[in-house]
Amino acid sequence: MNAARARLLDEVYVQALGLKGRDRRAFLARRCGEDGELRREVLALLVAADASDDRLEWPVGTARERLWRAMTQADAGSQEDLAGQLIGGWRIGEKVSRGGLASVYRARCERGGRARSAAFKVLRRGLDTDDVIARFRAERQILASLHHPSIARMLDAGALADGRPFIVMEFVDGEPITAHCENRGVDTAGRLRLLVEVLRALHHAHLHRVVHRDVKPSNVLVSRDGKVVLLDFGIAKLLAADGASGASSLTGAGTSLLTPGYASPEQYSGQPVTTASDVYQAGLMLYELLTGERPFEGKPADCGFAVPLPSTALRGTSRHDAVRGDLDAITRKATQVDIAARYASADEMARDLLRHLDGRPVLATRDALRDRLRWLEPRKPWLTTAIAVAAAGAAAWVASETA
Amino acid sequence: MPAHEDIEALLAALRSREPGAMDRLVEAVYPALKRLAHFQLAGERQGHTLTTTAIVHEAYLRMATGDARWSDRKHFLRAAATVMRHLLVDHARQRDADKRGGGQVPISLADEGLPVEDDGVAVIALDGALKGIAELDPRLEQIVECRCFAGLSVSDTADALGMSVRTVEREWRRAKGYLLRALDRENP
Secondary structure: OOHHHHHHHHHHHHHHHOOOHHHHHHHHHHHHOOOHHHHHHHHHHHHHHOOOOHHHHHHHHHHHHHHHHHHHHHHHHOOOOOOOOEEOOEEEEEEEEEOOOEEEEEEEEOOOOOOOEEEEEEEOOOOOOHHHHHHHHHHHHHHHHOOOOOEOOEEEEEEOOOOOEEEEEEOOOEEEHHHHHHHOOOOHHHHHHHHHHHHHHHHHHHHOOEEOOOOOHHHEEEEOOOOEEEOOOOOOEEOOOOOOOOOOHHHHHHHHHOOOOOOOHHHHOOOOOOHHHHHHHHHHHHHHHHHOOOOOOOOOOOOOOOOOOHHHHOOOOOOHHHHOOHHHHHHHHHOOOOHHHOOOOHHHHHHHHHHHHOOOOOHHHHHHHHHHHHHHOOOOHHHHHHHHHHHHHHHHHHHHHHO | OOOOOOHHHHHHHHHOOOOOHHHHHHHHHHHHHHHHHHHHHHHHHOOOOOOOHHHHHHHHHHHHHHOHHHOOHHHHHHHHHHHHHHHHHHHHHHHHHHHHHHOOOOOOHHHOOOOOOOHHHHHHHHHHHHHHHHHHOHHHHHHHHHHHHOOOOHHHHHHHHOOOHHHHHHHHHHHHHHHHHHHHHHOO
16 A cells, blocks of 8 residues: 555544444545445444454563563573572572572571571562662561561671672571461361461561561461461561551552452552551461461452351361351451451450460450341340340350250 | 663654664663563562553552652653563564474473464564554554553553543554554454
8 A cells, every 4th residue: 555545544544433323424435435445444444443452452462471471581591699609607508499579598607606597588680679679678677676486587687799688587497387287287276376376476566566468378487396487578568656557669569569369458459558457368367277278269359358258168078167156257357358347456366266275255256246136236225135135044054954 | 771871862862763772772671671570470479360560550660769760750651662562573573583493483481371372473463564554643653552562551651652541542543443454464
C-alpha cells in the first residue's frame, strides 16, 4: 500500500470510528463509493479496533515474561560467590540460598577462640538501590532491638568493600514448622505448643513496636532440639509511636511484598498494617498446623478472606472431633477480617491456646456463643437469659450425672 | 549508565534518529529493567503465580524513589516503554535465529511452562505494523509502546505521554485496529 492510499484509509477509518450503526454504514457507503477494497479494509480495521485487548496481551505478555526470565538468567550466570573469603572476621562458607534480594552463606567466626557457625546474609549485587539498602538497614535495626530465644539472633553487621550491607545471624539448623510436625508426627497438642512459642516471639517483637508482616511456616523454623525460631524480618517494619504504620517510603514497598495466600486483608487492601496482621497470619498458620493444608489452597482468588473452619477440612477423619469447637473458634477469632474482632494481641491468642491445652474454657468460644445469641438480644432479652439458664442447668445436670 | 546523560535528551536524540541513540538509551534503562525483573521473580518465589502489573508498577515506583535520575516518572515510563519494545523485538529475533540456525531448539528453564506457540513472531509482526502507523501519526507509536510493550495502563500511559486519558483511549482503539490486522495477516 502506498503512502497516499494508507493516509486515505486512515482518514476514513478514523472518521468511521467516531460513528455508530446506521450513521457509520451510511458514511462508509458515501465515502467509499465504488472503492470496495477501501470499504472492506476499513470494516476489517473497525472490527479489530473493537476486539478485546487480550488478543494483544496474550502474545506480548508472554514475550515480556520470557524476556524477564532471560534477563535474570543472564544475570544468574554471572552470580558472584563469596565462598572462601574473609569478611569482617567471618570466613564465608558455602552458599545456602539465594533469595530474591539477598544471598545467604554459612559462615564461621575466626575471631576469638570459639568457632561459631552463622548465617551470612548479603544483598545481591546489582540490587543495591537506595530503597533496598534502606530496607536491609531497617532489618538490621529491627534485629538489633529484639532479644528473644525464639527470634534468630543477629551476631554482627557491616558492609562489604563495595558498600553493600551484610548481616550475620545465628545459623538455625532446622526445618519449617509444618514440615517438622509432619516429619516427626507431632500430635495436635505438640503443634499448639510450638505455635504458642511463635506467638510469644511475635508478642516480644510487638512490644518493641516491630510488626513481622510475613509470618508463615517457611519463616518459622524448628531446630533439631525442638526450639522454635522466627526468621526473616526482611519486610518487618517499625511502627510509629501510635502503633499504626506511617506512610514512609519503606512501608510503601510493603504492599507488593506480601505473600499471596498468607497476607492479611489489610495488607491486600493497602490499609495500615498493625500487630493485628501478625495475629491474622498466626491464625492461618494454626489452620495449616491443624489440617495440613493452607486455608486458601485451590480457592478462587475472589473467595474473600473468610477462613474456613479447620474441622470442615477434617470431616470424616479421626481428628475432626478434637478440632471442632475450641480450635475452630480460636482459628476464627484470629482470622477475623474486622481487626477489632481478632485477638487484641499475640499474647492473648497464646493464652487462649494454653487455656484449651489445659482444658479450660477459651475466650474465642465465649465470643462465638455471644455472637450467635446476639440476634435475640434486642427483641427478646428474656430468651437469651432463658437459654443461658437452661444451658447452665443442662451443664449442672451433665456434671452431676458424670460425677 | 553514561555518566549523567539526560533521559529527556536521549529520547529526543532517538526521535531525530541520531545514530547510536537507541544503544545509549538501552544502556541507561537496562539496569533498571533488570532490577525490575529480579523484583518480579523475587515476588514469584514468594508465591506469586504470575508476574502482575501491580508488581511492575510498584517496581517502577521503587526504582524512582531509589534513583534520582528517574525522579521524573514520565521520562522513566517513556524510556522504559521504548527500550522494552527494542529488547522484546531483539529477543524474538534472537530466538528465531537460534531456531533456524541450530535445527534444535535449545531447551532452557526459561521456556518451561510457557505456551509453545510463537509469541516472538507476533512481537516482530507488531513491531513492523508499528513502523507503518508511526508514519501516519507518531502518537500511535508512543501509545502502543506504553500500552502494549511495557504493559502500562491507560492512565499510566496518559501520564507518561502527557496526554489526556480520553485521547489515549481513542488513539489506542485506532492503533489496535492496525495491530490486530497485522497479527491476522501473520496467522490467517
